[in-house]
Amino acid sequence: MSAIRAFASFVAAKLIALATAPQRFAVMVQRAVYDVRTGKRTAWDVTKSVLMTLFGLAMVLVLLFPLFWITTASLAEGSRLFNTSGIFPDPTTYNLGAYRWVIFESDFFFVDGDWGYPQLVLGGESGLVSFRWAGTETGPGALFNSLYIVSVTLVAGFGMIVPAAYAFSRRQFVGRKRILYGYVLFTQIGAGLSIATLVALYSLFSTYGLTNNLFILGLFYAASAIPFNTWLLKTYMDNIPVSYEEAAMVDGASFLDTIREVILPLTKPGLAVVLIFVWLAGWNEFIIAQTLLRPENYPLSVELYNIATEGRFSTPWTRFAAFANLFALPVAIVYFAAQRSVEDGLSFGGMEG
Amino acid sequence: ISTGGDGSDGSDGSDGSDASDGSDGSDGGSGGTARLWVDLSDAEDEAITGYIDQYESESGNTINKEAPGGELDQQLETAIPAGDGPDSWIWAHDWVGRFAVREDPPFLYDASDDVDVSLDSYTETARQAAQFDGSLYGLPFASETVALFYNEDMVDEPPETMEEMVSIMDEHHDPENGQYGLSYPVTDPYFVSGFIQAYGGNIFDEEELEVTVDSDACKRGMDALETLSEYVPSDPGYESQIVAFADGLAPFAINGPWELGNLQGEIDNLGVTTLPTVDGNNPRSYSGIQLFYFSAMLADAEQSTVDATTGLAEWYTTNEDVIQTNAEEQGYIPVLADVVNNDDLSNEVQAFAQQVDHGVPIPTHPDMDSVWTPVTEALERVFNDEQDSDAALDQAASEIREAL
Amino acid sequence: MASSQLGTDVSGLSRLRAALPFSTRDWGLLLVAPGAILFSSFMLYPIIYLFYISLTDATFAGSVIGGGAQLIGLENYVQLIADPQFRTSMFTTWLFVAVSLVFKVFLAVGIALLLNHVRVAGKRYMRAAVIVPLGFPGIFTITVWRGMFSDARYGVFNTILGRYNELMSSVSAPELLLFDVPIGFLSGRWEAFFAYVTTEVWLAYPFMVIIIVSALQDVPRSLHEAAMVDGAGALQRFRTVTLPAIKGPVLFASILTAATSFQQFLIPWVFNQGGPSRQNELIIVYGYREAITFNQFGLSAAILIVGIAFVGLFMYAAVRYGGLAEGVGDE
Amino acid sequence: MARVTLDTLRKEFDRGTIVAVDDIDLEIGDGEFVTVVGPSGCGKTTTLRMVAGLEEPTSGAVRFDDEDVTDVHAKERPVAMVFQNYALYPHKTVMGNMEFGLKMSTDMAPDERRERVTEMAQMMGIEDLLDDKPDELSGGQKQRVALGRAIAREPEVFLFDEPLSNLDAKLRTEMRAEIQKLQKEFGVTAMYVTHDQEEAMTMGDRLAILNDGKLQQVGKPTEVYQNPVNKFVAGFIGSPSMNFVDVEVETDGSSATIRSDDDGLAFELSDEYVAGHELENAPYTLGVRPENIRIVENPTGDETLTTTVEVVEPIGSDNYVHLAINEDFLARSTPDILPETGDEVGVVFEEANIHLFDAETGEDVFLTEEEIAAAVA
Amino acid sequence: MARVTLDTLRKEFDRGTIVAVDDIDLEIGDGEFVTVVGPSGCGKTTTLRMVAGLEEPTSGAVRFDDEDVTDVHAKERPVAMVFQNYALYPHKTVMGNMEFGLKMSTDMAPDERRERVTEMAQMMGIEDLLDDKPDELSGGQKQRVALGRAIAREPEVFLFDEPLSNLDAKLRTEMRAEIQKLQKEFGVTAMYVTHDQEEAMTMGDRLAILNDGKLQQVGKPTEVYQNPVNKFVAGFIGSPSMNFVDVEVETDGSSATIRSDDDGLAFELSDEYVAGHELENAPYTLGVRPENIRIVENPTGDETLTTTVEVVEPIGSDNYVHLAINEDFLARSTPDILPETGDEVGVVFEEANIHLFDAETGEDVFLTEEEIAAAVA
Numbered sequence A: 001m002s003a004i005r006a007f008a009s010f011v012a013a014k015l016i017a018l019a020t021a022p023q024r025f026a027v028m029v030q031r032a033v034y035d036v037r038t039g040k041r042t043a044w045d046v047t048k049s050v051l052m053t054l055f056g057l058a059m060v061l062v063l064l065f066p067l068f069w070i071t072t073a074s075l076a077e078g079s080r081l082f083n084t085s086g087i088f089p090d091p092t093t094y095n096l097g098a099y100r101w102v103i104f105e106s107d108f109f110f111v112d113g114d115w116g117y118p119q120l121v122l123g124g125e126s127g128l129v130s131f132r133w134a135g136t137e138t139g140p141g142a143l144f145n146s147l148y149i150v151s152v153t154l155v156a157g158f159g160m161i162v163p164a165a166y167a168f169s170r171r172q173f174v175g176r177k178r179i180l181y182g183y184v185l186f187t188q189i190g191a192g193l194s195i196a197t198l199v200a201l202y203s204l205f206s207t208y209g210l211t212n213n214l215f216i217l218g219l220f221y222a223a224s225a226i227p228f229n230t231w232l233l234k235t236y237m238d239n240i241p242v243s244y245e246e247a248a249m250v251d252g253a254s255f256l257d258t259i260r261e262v263i264l265p266l267t268k269p270g271l272a273v274v275l276i277f278v279w280l281a282g283w284n285e286f287i288i289a290q291t292l293l294r295p296e297n298y299p300l301s302v303e304l305y306n307i308a309t310e311g312r313f314s315t316p317w318t319r320f321a322a323f324a325n326l327f328a329l330p331v332a333i334v335y336f337a338a339q340r341s342v343e344d345g346l347s348f349g350g351m352e353g
Numbered sequence B: 001i002s003t004g005g006d007g008s009d010g011s012d013g014s015d016g017s018d019a020s021d022g023s024d025g026s027d028g029g030s031g032g033t034a035r036l037w038v039d040l041s042d043a044e045d046e047a048i049t050g051y052i053d054q055y056e057s058e059s060g061n062t063i064n065k066e067a068p069g070g071e072l073d074q075q076l077e078t079a080i081p082a083g084d085g086p087d088s089w090i091w092a093h094d095w096v097g098r099f100a101v102r103e104d105p106p107f108l109y110d111a112s113d114d115v116d117v118s119l120d121s122y123t124e125t126a127r128q129a130a131q132f133d134g135s136l137y138g139l140p141f142a143s144e145t146v147a148l149f150y151n152e153d154m155v156d157e158p159p160e161t162m163e164e165m166v167s168i169m170d171e172h173h174d175p176e177n178g179q180y181g182l183s184y185p186v187t188d189p190y191f192v193s194g195f196i197q198a199y200g201g202n203i204f205d206e207e208e209l210e211v212t213v214d215s216d217a218c219k220r221g222m223d224a225l226e227t228l229s230e231y232v233p234s235d236p237g238y239e240s241q242i243v244a245f246a247d248g249l250a251p252f253a254i255n256g257p258w259e260l261g262n263l264q265g266e267i268d269n270l271g272v273t274t275l276p277t278v279d280g281n282n283p284r285s286y287s288g289i290q291l292f293y294f295s296a297m298l299a300d301a302e303q304s305t306v307d308a309t310t311g312l313a314e315w316y317t318t319n320e321d322v323i324q325t326n327a328e329e330q331g332y333i334p335v336l337a338d339v340v341n342n343d344d345l346s347n348e349v350q351a352f353a354q355q356v357d358h359g360v361p362i363p364t365h366p367d368m369d370s371v372w373t374p375v376t377e378a379l380e381r382v383f384n385d386e387q388d389s390d391a392a393l394d395q396a397a398s399e400i401r402e403a404l
Numbered sequence C: 001m002a003s004s005q006l007g008t009d010v011s012g013l014s015r016l017r018a019a020l021p022f023s024t025r026d027w028g029l030l031l032v033a034p035g036a037i038l039f040s041s042f043m044l045y046p047i048i049y050l051f052y053i054s055l056t057d058a059t060f061a062g063s064v065i066g067g068g069a070q071l072i073g074l075e076n077y078v079q080l081i082a083d084p085q086f087r088t089s090m091f092t093t094w095l096f097v098a099v100s101l102v103f104k105v106f107l108a109v110g111i112a113l114l115l116n117h118v119r120v121a122g123k124r125y126m127r128a129a130v131i132v133p134l135g136f137p138g139i140f141t142i143t144v145w146r147g148m149f150s151d152a153r154y155g156v157f158n159t160i161l162g163r164y165n166e167l168m169s170s171v172s173a174p175e176l177l178l179f180d181v182p183i184g185f186l187s188g189r190w191e192a193f194f195a196y197v198t199t200e201v202w203l204a205y206p207f208m209v210i211i212i213v214s215a216l217q218d219v220p221r222s223l224h225e226a227a228m229v230d231g232a233g234a235l236q237r238f239r240t241v242t243l244p245a246i247k248g249p250v251l252f253a254s255i256l257t258a259a260t261s262f263q264q265f266l267i268p269w270v271f272n273q274g275g276p277s278r279q280n281e282l283i284i285v286y287g288y289r290e291a292i293t294f295n296q297f298g299l300s301a302a303i304l305i306v307g308i309a310f311v312g313l314f315m316y317a318a319v320r321y322g323g324l325a326e327g328v329g330d331e
Numbered sequence D, E: 001m002a003r004v005t006l007d008t009l010r011k012e013f014d015r016g017t018i019v020a021v022d023d024i025d026l027e028i029g030d031g032e033f034v035t036v037v038g039p040s041g042c043g044k045t046t047t048l049r050m051v052a053g054l055e056e057p058t059s060g061a062v063r064f065d066d067e068d069v070t071d072v073h074a075k076e077r078p079v080a081m082v083f084q085n086y087a088l089y090p091h092k093t094v095m096g097n098m099e100f101g102l103k104m105s106t107d108m109a110p111d112e113r114r115e116r117v118t119e120m121a122q123m124m125g126i127e128d129l130l131d132d133k134p135d136e137l138s139g140g141q142k143q144r145v146a147l148g149r150a151i152a153r154e155p156e157v158f159l160f161d162e163p164l165s166n167l168d169a170k171l172r173t174e175m176r177a178e179i180q181k182l183q184k185e186f187g188v189t190a191m192y193v194t195h196d197q198e199e200a201m202t203m204g205d206r207l208a209i210l211n212d213g214k215l216q217q218v219g220k221p222t223e224v225y226q227n228p229v230n231k232f233v234a235g236f237i238g239s240p241s242m243n244f245v246d247v248e249v250e251t252d253g254s255s256a257t258i259r260s261d262d263d264g265l266a267f268e269l270s271d272e273y274v275a276g277h278e279l280e281n282a283p284y285t286l287g288v289r290p291e292n293i294r295i296v297e298n299p300t301g302d303e304t305l306t307t308t309v310e311v312v313e314p315i316g317s318d319n320y321v322h323l324a325i326n327e328d329f330l331a332r333s334t335p336d337i338l339p340e341t342g343d344e345v346g347v348v349f350e351e352a353n354i355h356l357f358d359a360e361t362g363e364d365v366f367l368t369e370e371e372i373a374a375a376v377a
């Protein structure tokens, strides 16, 4: 409960910060004007700041241009990417049709956009209370498959990464160096591996009857995320002084207490980074998912890919873009919420040259 | 949390090599269950869903239609050997040869003994397309090829000859100002096959199993194609081409019936006609015949599954209503002899049908797989002025021969 | 974990238990084992399997799964070495890795410096915005970039170049400064290569930027001030204080992203399947193409094994000589 | 070498809400060693940074000799600074660190530069460390390198920001001597910031005591020790601290008695002593240093007052006797005077050693206006 | 509360190549406050950690009262420890930090726990900080919280690892008194590690001096100060340090003369003083504390020796006079003795105040075997 409240207040704080940003900006401008007027800062000094800021802004705009462009495309009429009149489609034609399609017709939330609602059934066969979707004939859509996969990936990933990182960081044991070395070697081999070993994977999974199983796929993603994230978290934990653990021990905390009360809270920025990376590992992958799953179990990533290749010779761009934007939304939210932690968590104390 | 709809019910069907799984056994003893894979556009998908419902209620069979997405053949490549493939799928006939020769494991199922309809109900080309080495691997329901789209606002009279077409194109072609003569993906062999083969040459001689793309006839055809290439936007990609026509910046497009719906939405007065004649020869464009394939999964399946599969194919390919409606709504060119011969079809569909008549089916022989890439690359080289057309075709031919 | 469950009353056990976290050295292995096992079964096994395939004459995916392939020893590898396409592919891949790395590093360092500069207002928001590409799936962004790089006049870049041309001609600039639009970004070898590199750089810079920003934030202010008092100007301060501080992280990010670039598949595949005319087939595309288009599964497996081996060697060298795995080597 | 002048130097932070340095006037003579001392947050670092050019004054000026350098950029001022955490460039060797300043601010040839650094290193006994990186050095060695780096530039002004606070006591004593020696040897003007009054006392030619951004007193260590201008300085300088007792003064204009009824204190001031100062019948604060208090183990009643012993801390050379007069009332006695806790003892101090501070302003009432003014000049 | 016994406690690191703690025997009485002092790296922390259970002894035992706790896990020992950097959990509030120990080691209800912590916080004057996070606190406040956290558990043994070394001088003095007061109030057995001898002297009921992993001497501060068992202890305890001079002894068995030709030193020892000790004609080291040296400003020639003044450091209450006898030869004099640099002065000290150390072993030759043995008991 308190976790929910904490989360809510956290979100509120973020929103307030975001909402008051323009106001803070205004104050900043006022101050600059005041400072120039009273001679506290020279005009040139202020100009330099303004120019630098503008330069930064320009850079951001250039870098984000593709996404901006495709977003305007998602608002356009029709399905084509190009229009002969210029880079951006005619603003008068902007509409939310594509988004409406994603929400109410695609398989994004519910199959064929046939929305339902969750319902608890009392006294069903499978126990006292069971859960089902009501109001929909086709059932929940790709989003739920994606969330299910990501949940498995996150739970399994964290369950294995965190203890392992802790052990690597704090303990000595046989094979420690060798395994860690192996992990580092494999951090990147994992990335391209999926295409290379696609067939091998398929035969492996089908031999054991594990195809079309979201749970197993989630595990697979967790496995692929293990080396890099374990190593990352280990580097982070290395920078946490051992004395906190010792203090806890002297305070009478058991090993598990120490982990829960001390190690995990202190590792939060590292965990935030791992959260993002592990999440992305399960969220974005589509090649293996498509090979191993049957259509009713497709996650969003595969659906997105399928939209890209839907036409015989062309992509229905507006829908594709709208779908992708909604697809990226959860990641963006998670990232914005955790930005500070992520920036902290990626500083490698041990990396200084 | 189990949400009922996702993982839990999929997993029970994933463990066996038994292809006929997925049946809950809930719907009566007589009905069989079959799995069908499709890769269709939204409109097509919607239409076929309706027909399948209709078939299910008429026959008592259950059809599980799935759209695995991505590249269908890749999906089949992995699924069938693993015993996890569909019982049937819909695709153009050009995979027949390539899959028919596969052994260890086989990919297709010879349904000669299970099919009740007479093959004579289909047009000659369609009939041939569904067979390979005397075995029947599917049933045809439509054909497609490329024909000439024109914008009636820019073209008074549809051209019948290359010369006429060129003179109209000349009127409009002005790349400096974003005006073009033609929208045509000129590096795609399927799209350009008609002109290359216009003089009677064949890209691939299926009878003799010879690569004949470097024949004189093909080279002459290539010249005609080069003429047209002058008038297209400089990006030969499909999407870049079609937009010029769709935005009303080109009088002509050469494209297939699948664009009919889209283009009708964008061009007020759209016309379709057969490809213009070259020196009096009708371009012999490749045509594809849409088939219900019979998958090797059927070999080990229960008879009810086989019946459900062939039943659907028979019903769908011979139901005149279906064929007629598809022709009107989807631009499917009928291959059911009875429908082809009546006159109820729209002008557009008739134009395509006529072009199919002039054309040749894509050879189904597995060696065709080695043809596409070298030819595409040759076309690209020519289009980019890296090579002249004769040399490009010679090179393509030798590359293909090497690969075989 | 086990330690808290053993009984308190049994003195022998309590002795053992008390000692656990400190003396029984190897229990840390228990924490590592689940991850290591999961990883090996899902990741190592396929590689071994792939290696096995590379020793067979498998032609189709089906013959691999269906079991119709024969062992033929190292024949595939022999064939590979003789294949000129292999050399082209290797060359292109390494060139791609190197060129994109250089641009990546410059771009990322530039952005990180700018978005960490005192004079830039709202830099936190900009930093958040600038790494947005990380959140979109590769298949999406790459497809979008393909659209931008379209050879068509209406492609974004061609339109921009067209506008630029108009602008230049309106000030009657010499021909030399004009572009010959439209440029066939995806149909010329080097044009396509350029397009690959641009996209790759765009995909990889966010990761580098956050790592560099973190590093920059850790540089003590007093070092800058010390250098200032020592008489160093802005440029020299960058060289003596900033650069050394971000060197490690940049190296780290470079190695990781370079290894990823080496295995880039989607960019060439989505753009033009490694074309034109297979000239830009990066190694994974090459392997994939051999399997999918040419039905040479055995050969394809050999290619991919070679690719994996290269990445492995590369990472090994990085760990060994780049100090990438500090903390691995310690004590 | 240069004379450094701070002219009503002021620094505000956060738009004037924090006044870190409050109109300080200070002149440091050529070659002089001035320590700036004060409690944490009093503005020492800020003052130093303004001299270095790392912080821009809100108002006022910094002059080197007669040149106004207020607007001169840090990199162009002829100063060297030793930072609290040394701020050695972690990736450069000791040699690299030490030659960096020369490289930046002179045109010396590399060889010449090296030679100069090597010489300097020899002088400081760190010539063996020239090829090491900072992390390989101990605290004291780092400290020496930081010093060497500063000296190598041959600056005209030397700035130190608590350079010894990270070292242990032993090393600190050693380094103090070393810094002084070097400063004298090079004759460089030096400004040394510390919060440790003992350090300030032993090191500076003069002390500048800051509190709350304001300059309290400037003077030679003994002067400041003997004539603190106010209660703050009196309490801050000297260890252990001066003892303070709240008292009432009863005066008839010529003679005066200091009284604290709680403690049974009554102390008569001689007429000569009172003469010339304006004492009123009002509350004051009496200050006496621990070393000026004599303990009489067997009180006869003739003592200034009698009280009980709370704790006795022997520190070897002396004993600290905590007395029950008020919290923290301490007497320093020789080791042979060793009363037990709870003993009744007499306390004696002399007129010459007492200080009397205005209860409100905290100013020493026995100082004349001129003396006070002189103290901050 | 408990008596703590270390029984030939030994700790080796790196497979025996580093002997951090070398067979230490030490008994700390119930409620006693023992400070462990020694130079950096001498094994203080390691010893403390073995008592806390954070480090496993290589051999030897730790006993609380009569129970052998050597193999008892840290979390089950009734100890509380204050770490050098406080080790306050940065993510918990002060309340969270202070109640953590109670939460972990008792079954107290949350309310009760809070109440207890609040009480404790009031006692320590930090009740206003209970909702703050550690980074919002100043050094002194952190220190108090760390103490409070340790006390809240009501441990039987209190361990401190240089808890004051990060504080500034003023605060350090304050906290010292506070720690002592609390320890006495709770009557907890305490072991306090520091490298600061002054801290050790003022705080401990007894001192244990370590060097190089070996216990040198254990005793009351004054005892250790007056009778250092060897040169190391003599030099380490006392500030400023004892002065050492290399000397030759000439003896005929009953009387003896200490001589140093370089310094012109000649000091005759009385027969009573020499009696009972075995002095040989051999090199020794003479030790005299600075406060035992009297400076004669106008030497008459009767002094022990005459020398020149190098530097005079006035620290207010005293003057430190550096003499040219050898490097760092220091005399502490009253403020009124203020010779100038370069002055010729006389130096006088008394027989009772000198120490003579064996040049090789460093042992004080005037101590009997028994005295030496007693010193480490």
Ligand SMILES: Nc1ncnc2c1ncn2[C@@H]1O[C@H](COP(=O)(O)OP(=O)(O)OP(=O)(O)O)[C@@H](O)[C@H]1O
Residues within 6 Å of the ligand: D013, D014, D018, D019, D020, D038, D039, D040, D041, D042, D043, D044, D045, D046, D047, D195
């Ligand atoms: N950049 C800044 N922004 C806002 N306030 C500041 C800044 N720098 C210093 N201050 C404030 O100015 C005052 C003086 O700070 P300064 O660092 O000069 O103190 P100090 O005497 O050096 O203290 P310390 O002994 O702790 O180093 C403090 O109250 C501090 O909080």
Ligand SMILES: Nc1ncnc2c1ncn2[C@@H]1O[C@H](COP(=O)(O)OP(=O)(O)OP(=O)(O)O)[C@@H](O)[C@H]1O
Residues within 6 Å of the ligand: E013, E014, E018, E019, E020, E038, E039, E040, E041, E042, E043, E044, E045, E046, E047, E195
């Ligand atoms: N974990 C360890 N591994 C190896 N050597 C160690 C370890 N811990 C301590 N030592 C060594 O043991 C010796 C004693 O260390 P210890 O930390 O006890 O010293 P200390 O007296 O506390 O010093 P300080 O005053 O610097 O804290 C040192 O030489 C140290 O290098």
Ligand SMILES: [Mg+2]
Residues within 6 Å of the ligand: D044, D045, D046
């Ligand atoms: Mg400061």
Ligand SMILES: [Mg+2]
Residues within 6 Å of the ligand: E044, E045, E046
């Ligand atoms: Mg220690």
